[in-house]
Amino acid sequence: MAHDLSRPLDPFNDEDSNTTPNPHIDQIVQARLSRRGLLRGALGGAGLVGAAGLTACASTGQGAVASPLGSLGFKPVAKSMADMVVVPEGYTATIVYALGDPLSASTPDFKNDGSDTAFDQRAGDHHDGMEWFGLDAQGKPSRTASARGVIAMNHEATTDQKLSSFFLHANGGASTLPRPASEIDKELMIHGLSVVELQNDGKRWAYQKASPFNRRVTTMSDAVIHGPARGSEHLVTRYDPTATKARGTLNNCGSGKTPWGTYVSGEENWFGYFFRDAQDDDRRKKDKQVQALVRYGRKAGAASRHGWESGGSDERYARWNNGALAASAKDDFRNEMNTFGYVVEIDPYDKTQAVRKRTALGRLGHENCTFARAVAGQPVVAYMGDDARGEYIYKFVSAARWDAADAEPANRLAAGDKYLDKGTLYVARFKDDGSGEWLELSMDNPVIAGSSYFEFKNAADIAVFTRLAADAVGATKMDRPEWAGVNPKNGEVYITLTNNSNRTPAATDAANPRSYTDLKNGKEQKGNVNGHVIRLAETQPAASAFKWDIFLFAAEAGADKSTINLSNLSDANDLSSPDGLVFSQATGLCWIETDDGAYTDKTNCMLLAAVPGRVGDGGTRTLTHGNRTVTTHAGKPQTPATLKRFLVGPKGAEITGITETPDGRALFVNIQHPGENTNMADIGNPAKYESHWPASVGYGVGQRPRSATIVITKNDGGLIGS
Template sequence: MSEQNTRRPGEVFNDEDSNRSDNPHFDSVLATRLSRRHLLRGGAGAAVVGSAALAGCATPASSGGAPGAATQLGFTPVARTTADTVTVPPGYTAQVLYAGGDPLGADVPAFRNDGSDEQWGRRAGDHHDGIEWFGLDAQNQPSGSFTSRGLLAMNHEATTDEKLSSFFIHANGGTATLPRPAAEIDKELMIHGISVVEVRRDGRRWATQPASPYNRRITTLSEAIFTGPAAGSAHLATKYSPNGTKGRGTVNNCGTGKTPWGTLVSGEENWYGYFFRDAQDDARRNDPKITAAFKRYGRNAGAASRHGWESGGSDDRFQRWNTGATGASAREDYRNEFHTFGYVVELDPYNPNTLLTKRTALGRFAHENVSFAKPVAGQPVVAYMGCDARGEYIYKFVSAEKWDPADANPRNRLAAGDKYLDAGALYVARFNADGSGEWLELSPKNPAISGFKGFDFKTQADVCVFTRLAADAAGATKMDRPEWTGVNPKNGEVYITLTNNSARTEATVDAANPRTYSDMKGSKEQKGNVHGHIVRLAEATPAEATFRWDIYLFASEADADKANINLSNLSDQNDLSSPDGLVFSPATGICWIETDDGAYTDKTNCMLLAALPGQVGDGGARTVKSGNKDVTTHVGKPQTPATLRRFLVGPKGAEITGITETPDGRAIFVNIQHAGENTKMADVGDPAKYESRWPSSAGYGAGQRPRSATVVITKNDGGVIGT
């Protein structure tokens, strides 16, 4: 979710910027590091999403394997547009499949979409985000090849809000002052989290299965267990779980991933904004290092919470959102509840009777997604992650256990998660100016961490709960909001989207974050790394402690200065702003890039692009001028419409979020989040004033209030998407 999106006064939800470490930039450390390295305008006739009825002819095969890596993109680029619809290339059809509020039980009433709906714990949640496909065969067994039936597991990140209230889900827009009514808060507690929904294809039409026994919702109140180094530590002790082994729910889930053993992993991103600490909390705690840690995670004493959930009354389900030290000890209040969020959570979509698991070994920060290197027998399992805030870091986890191919289809999938995700080494990335990089271990064994004056790192539990501080101590490189990571199946290289950074300045540019510039949006001047970029890493093996890097793509408007801004030579057919979601297709190898943009929305809504990436080093060194400062960086080869082109543009106000596909690559599922989010709370009763009325404007569902939704995209001739 972009820092430039409109939010209620006083807080921009993704604008958290708490990294005040003095980690050096490249120019000051290069010599030291070198000495120590031994260790389209057009697309006329584009298709738009219509009603539930699909146009088209051929019926795709019901099963089949991957068709192989794409060697060229085979669709007409979609033009930039601000139309309030989902636009896809000619020859493609997009169908709305699963929208916020849709029933997840046969006895749940149809969604009225007027703010009166209840039973949100048994409906699709709000703000669809990361999404993964889990195949099911005709015998109800997990399948890696079945393509006409499966489970979609997805995040419900947040909600469209203004002045505290999630106004579209309340009849009159909700209450904008404190205290807030318990009934309103109860709805909002339910619309966050994760959902699992069964989907099936009949001919060319897809449909959810409301009566499926696999359907499930995880909310902010669902029981969870902690595993890994922090489980049972004093940092996680609360009134709910005095021994620090259990928690409740998950919140602000953004990116997803699919483990090699067939489970969903989901990242808790900006949970900090949901919590309240009163102005006297620092004094009551009388522990400067703990209060400094709260600030490092974006929660100063006296800061208001995003929704005021703590104001709903004395019941435990409300008071847990007040993370102040209000009782005699941590076992009598929720001073540590804040520490129970910010993890990678794991869920088995195939087994609705299992609990949510929080994997603390992967660290605590503003998690986006998790991407896994292709597992190799006898080698560790390796996962890559980003921390989405300005000036934050890129991380890697290397399992202690070595991969056993038998675990690709285990009897107990969460036990496989215990095996590979609860013990191992956590690393953070440092980028060197010469195009090399190092993974720095986050452990008390690292003298830079054990000797850190800002916090007492005595155990790995300390590192896993206060990971940002450990990364500061290690000397990681501050990046321009690391979001999704993706592993290229062709060569194993790792791609990381860096969405944007309004705080990047001439004084702080460096080789991996080389641009700061001025960009006009109408009459408004925007500064910093306005449009973002994508960096990529190459390692000899995934468990290596070193890597090579370059910048694969510089996002930019097509007409921007090609010497210092539009460094990737983008055109009308492929220019973009604020890359966010990034997923490689297992079927075709296409790299799908989604945007969450607030900088270019005067010219186009957010979009999805298809790319055929090359490899690290296919460009070369280049000097970029940022203000009066020259920065030498490493760039990928220039883009052309043959290697990068726009595939989809979403409705007004929407972010394009998660994407997944059937194993044959003939259907992709794309999430459209927060259409119409710039609507004003005061206008909730007047559809004529909504920024968007999608997807009802596309013939889907009742009412006119905009809803987040999953669309399924197919090729009218039944072919493979994108080729």
């Protein structure tokens, strides 16, 4: 999850490379676009966090679902700026798994003082998207088990200022180049994924330190390239001239669970980890990759996020310099950046199999990947957002038709090969009449095959340079598409559009209709400051057209209800910057998490529960921007009965991944980067840390804040949210 645009730290999380004059909605020149080529139908007293305990869930549109609740059965929590997790009366939140927790019996307990090592055997940093995978009493995979299971989890990034992960190192780390190799080695290990076993003994949840299922995937782990980019000249590196293998996964953000029972993770803001010097464009001369490098946020001479390339000549450092430094791509790492930016898949039950990078789903700033309910005889369909200002919403439709026998395959990753390696990728175009269309990204589309914007020779080019293909067909530029979720009751797709400081009044359109000024601590914030949630309805998931409306306009309760607070939000449910979005398979509730910087003068980030409606349940709203008007399509206004604040996090934290047990009685939520606004110069003075959570509530030792997973249960044992 990329940080909110108003947060001053971490500019690499606010990638902004879509400077194309891509038209908005109805500005496409129709004569240039062939409908036949673009629109190919794919079918032809609040509870406070304490220590100990654990649980998780599935959120992928699989399995049975109860009818959505008619209302929300809990008292909303108030906004809070306290350094704690606040949940409703009648609920308990317990910390179960935090940065540095050991994942093997031989790994020492976490000291949390900057001296710890062996992070390839510990929980990584910045807990993010996660999914639940059940285990029965014999330790076998189970889709219904709710007392024992493994959680597969993303570790997106690290809390950093001036290059280093300052809470990870004893003295805060080096702030100048070259970086010490020992610091880089730690940072290479805290990124990636983890798989951790959790059990409930009837009294409490706890993670199992010595479980044989426990696993870390880091930036150095083996990965295999699958799909159309396998063997592409654009993925050739010194590490693997055959372009069939890569190393590791990076900046993993949102998650998903496949119909065949594997875990998928989106590689998001990977571009900032690389460096190429100011002369690199000249060395590449007429190489078309110069255009692609800039479009993916990597300008020549720009500093990298952590300076990993400065650690020495060893390949584990040299690979982060993606300049054209040798005679050919086989002799350097000019293409290393092209090996990132994909949806990656693992089998959380089988640590012997390497990560697979599914290039058919495109290369972009992937947030998450969510699947429509699989239907026998129909293609498998997945939805994805590209999290950056002015980027796009995508859909993948498999070539293979779903076979129900693959729900329990002998080899789960082989099933992934079947459904994710071949298919068609589409990008969304929104029309101002509330309809939309999926534009095909393939060489069968004459706009791409004959593009003068960028030369596409084959399917591998589209897979590696997906953003440029979407530019070429005229997709609609959106306000940072993040998580997508599928309503299990009616199949409608909800997508969070977190915010966009670049959305000017002149650039507003029906799908992104707001541009306004908001004040925070007396300072102006402009654009679509608070973000919104859009939703799509299709006649079937593989359809080439859709209807849309805006389910929720995020806003402060006191904002103008005619121009900003269009969803009629109150103190019980106002919010800013919706980010994570997951539907409960047990209740049908829609959970919405925030990654906010615009409203943090009034409240820490939060989790809300919503009762979803359906596309078209509201009406149109017309907004005036100077001498022009924009008419949008809005869902019905919210009330405290349909949208409530369920949780508020500690200081500086983002509320990230979320999953539940199949019975809906344990909800897992990730708390990412508490205390991120701490000044690096104060590393030796814990009294000045912005946050001390979770040690401040009894979990672990030391005073340095840690990203962590909590489990929320209802005190009467009931369904969460009911």
